Amino acid sequence: MFRYFRLKKDVQPAQTLPGTLSGELLARDAISPIAIRQINTLPDNTKRRIYRGLLPPAVLVRFQIDPLTWESKNGISAMELYAEPGSGVAKVAIQDPQDREDELLTLEIQDNAFDGIDLNLIVLGDPQAVRFAIDRDERGKPTMFGTLGRNFKEEQKAMEAGLAPGQVRKGLGGSQVVLDQLESFLAALGQRAYFLEPLTYVSAWVFEKRGFAYVRGHKLMENIQHEFQPGGALFQALDGSTAFRSPAHWSTVRGRAWAIHDGILEAIDARWDKLRMVKQIGRHAGVETFPDAVY
Amino acid sequence: MEGMAVKHQITRSAELQSLAGFRELIDQACDQEPAFDDQTRYDLKLAVDEACSNIILHGYAAMDPGSIIVSIEIGQDAARVTITDFGHPFEPVEIEPPTREAGPEAILDDLGLFFIHESADLIDYQSSPAGNCLYLVKYLPKADHENPFQ
Numbered sequence: 001m002f003r004y005f006r007l008k009k010d011v012q013p014a015q016t017l018p019g020t021l022s023g024e025l026l027a028r029d030a031i032s033p034i035a036i037r038q039i040n041t042l043p044d045n046t047k048r049r050i051y052r053g054l055l056p057p058a059v060l061v062r063f064q065i066d067p068l069t070w071e072s073k074n075g076i077s078a079m080e081l082y083a084e085p086g087s088g089v090a091k092v093a094i095q096d097p098q099d100r101e102d103e104l105l106t107l108e109i110q111d112n113a114f115d116g117i118d119l120n121l122i123v124l125g126d127p128q129a130v131r132f133a134i135d136r137d138e139r140g141k142p143t144m145f146g147t148l149g150r151n152f153k154e155e156q157k158a159m160e161a162g163l164a165p166g167q168v169r170k171g172l173g174g175s176q177v178v179l180d181q182l183e184s185f186l187a188a189l190g191q192r193a194y195f196l197e198p199l200t201y202v203s204a205w206v207f208e209k210r211g212f213a214y215v216r217g218h219k220l221m222e223n224i225q226h227e228f229q230p231g232g233a234l235f236q237a238l239d240g241s242t243a244f245r246s247p248a249h250w251s252t253v254r255g256r257a258w259a260i261h262d263g264i265l266e267a268i269d270a271r272w273d274k275l276r277m278v279k280q281i282g283r284h285a286g287v288e289t290f291p292d293a294v295y
Numbered sequence: 296m297e298g299m300a301v302k303h304q305i306t307r308s309a310e311l312q313s314l315a316g317f318r319e320l321i322d323q324a325c326d327q328e329p330a331f332d333d334q335t336r337y338d339l340k341l342a343v344d345e346a347c348s349n350i351i352l353h354g355y356a357a358m359d360p361g362s363i364i365v366s367i368e369i370g371q372d373a374a375r376v377t378i379t380d381f382g383h384p385f386e387p388v389e390i391e392p393p394t395r396e397a398g399p400e401a402i403l404d405d406l407g408l409f410f411i412h413e414s415a416d417l418i419d420y421q422s423s424p425a426g427n428c429l430y431l432v433k434y435l436p437k438a439d440h441e442n443p444f445q
Binding site: 112114115116191213216217218219221275278280281285286 | 304305306307308309310358359360361362364379381382423424425426
């Protein structure tokens with residue numbers, strides 16, 4: 001029993017299983033987490049067996065990809081796995097057999113500094129949908145989904161077509177089933193949570209619905225909700241000065257997201273950065289910073 | 296379903312304005328168990344209030360505040376509260392009680408932690424990369440109990 005608390009000076013990482021994975025090591029302990037870096041040291045076929053569990057078979061079958069061989073119906077390899085020895089990153093990407101330009105689904109996870117897992121990237125794009133070149137500026141330079149540079153014309157067209165910031169195509173749907181599968185995969189590795197940094201306001205809103213809480217940025221999300229109400233600073237900053245700052249944007253998730261992407265948070269002396277979210281395995285946090293939201 | 300604990304949970308941002316919501320959650324949960332008298336309810340609210348204040352003022356210090364998740368399970372013999380946050384972790388320590396020489400601010404800080412200890416029957420704390428969890432148990436008046444942490 002203790003009587004008082006004080007702030008910890010040094011944060012200890014989780015006790016990851018030490019060394020290279022082996023059957024003997026795994027048999028010793030069913031609780032300690034396994035790192036991506038440890039899996040990546042394994043032989044290729046072993047890695048494929050393990051990372052096969054990252055993606056829901058139903059999504060693969062939907063695109064006529066064999067869940068075991070990762071081949072399309074005409075025998076072409078449709079899925080790529082990046083999991084290099086010495087690296088703490090694992091990425092799986094499903095290519096559209098008809099269109100090699102974009103991936104149907106990309107999922108990238110990485111060991112973080114505290115022996116936890118970060119979800120770096122999750123993209124589900126509808127291959128049948130119209131593509132908007134928001135990922136390249138007008139001179140052809142990559143924009144990193146609009147974070148490093150912008151292609152205003154393409155962004156406006158994407159917005160008018162109903163897309164959110166950062167999307168090159170309409171979403172594929174199914175993020176819930178992909179995240180559920182990821183959670184099962186991480187539970188099998190002995191991980192208790194995973195983390196991500198939401199790219200946009202839409203992403204944060206979606207991840208709230210999927211059960212995430214905030215490591216950083218919960219208060220910012222509540223401030224955004226408050227200031228987009230009629231009379232608030234963000235509401236007033238929706239002055240129509242750009243297409244992304246339409247006065248109507250206060251009332252929808254997507255409208256707010258485009259205004260935020262356009263830098264409207266300057267009106268409350270804030271920036272869309274440093275937000276970090278966490279999903280505890282098996283627990284829905286129930287965060288709802290935009291109650292009764294309209295997408 | 297007799298004997299099954301009912302769980303209530305809310306998640307709010309780590310700011311002082313959220314404290315009222317946490318107290319309200321405790322009230323709503325206790326309303327379902329007539330055996331919780333006013334004193335027990337007061338003790339629980341005090342412990343949760345002090346613990347969350349501590350997280351808000353110290354755990355999330357110097358960072359854009361994240362979430363605090365408060366959940367309470369009302370069982371047949373006790374209320375079990377779990378407070379989860381993702382800020383800087385604390386560590387439990389044995390220290391001397393505050394003295395007058397320490398000055399009013401230090402006394403007030405330590406008193407908050409003292410209140411948590413005095414208001415709850417059992418306390419446990421665990422910190423991991425998945426979050427920091429403070430567990431508080433408050434028994435119903437006049438029930439026989441075993442320490443679940445032993």
